[in-house]
Amino acid sequence: MKIMLGALWLCLSTGVLAEKMKWERAQFNYKMFCQGCHSPDGTGANSVPRMKDNIGYFLEIPAGREYLVRVPGSATSALNDRDLAEVLNWIISEFSGDSADENYERYTAGEIARLRVHPLNELEHYRTELLVQIATAKSKE
Numbered sequence: 309m310k311i312m313l314g315a316l317w318l319c320l321s322t323g324v325l326a327e328k329m330k331w332e333r334a335q336f337n338y339k340m341f342c343q344g345c346h347s348p349d350g351t352g353a354n355s356v357p358r359m360k361d362n363i364g365y366f367l368e369i370p371a372g373r374e375y376l377v378r379v380p381g382s383a384t385s386a387l388n389d390r391d392l393a394e395v396l397n398w399i400i401s402e403f404s405g406d407s408a409d410e411n412y413e414r415y416t417a418g419e420i421a422r423l424r425v426h427p428l429n430e431l432e433h434y435r436t437e438l439l440v441q442i443a444t445a446k447s448k449e
């Protein structure tokens with residue numbers, strides 16, 4: 309019994325440790341690769357949109373979810389698929405405030421790989437168009 313409990317504890321604690329490592333790696337990658345433009349707390353500046361308290365709204369519609377990956381800062385970043393998935397999940401968990409549900413569907417490396425090969429070029433109108441679609445979807449809820 310003792311051994312079983314010990315094994316269980318070991319499994320649980322390595323699981324917790326692995327999650328902690330992923331979180332810290334994502335935080336580090338955000339600092340290294342995104343924060344320069346997006347600011348430490350996701351507020352943004354000038355032409356860099358505010359992610360803080362807003363970013364989760366994009367998850368409301370499939371095209372919005374895809375947009376967060378296909379935007380050039382994400383799609384063409386030096387991060388590999390796993391790390392980019394982690395950073396986006398970190399950004400959403402850290403910055404979205406009430407805009408995302410706590411149990412939002414996490415990005416996976418596979419989803420990132422599939423989407424980032426289609427980076428967006430024309431952004432301004434596309435983003436505005438998405439926000440209109442999201443507002444329409446929300447008003448029907």
Ligand code: HEC
Nearest residue numbers: 341342344345355356357358376379380381382385395431
């Ligand atoms: C050189 C500056 C720069 C860097 C570095 C950068 N971004 Fe961005 N990001 C932007 C700008 C500017 C926009 C607005 C859309 C556009 O014009 O590309 C944006 C938009 C975004 C958006 C969409 C937000 C919205 O509300 O429309 C996401 C998500 C994003 N970036 C993620 C990232 C991630 C993740 C990284 C780091 C791996 C990153 N960006 C690095 C400049 C940057």
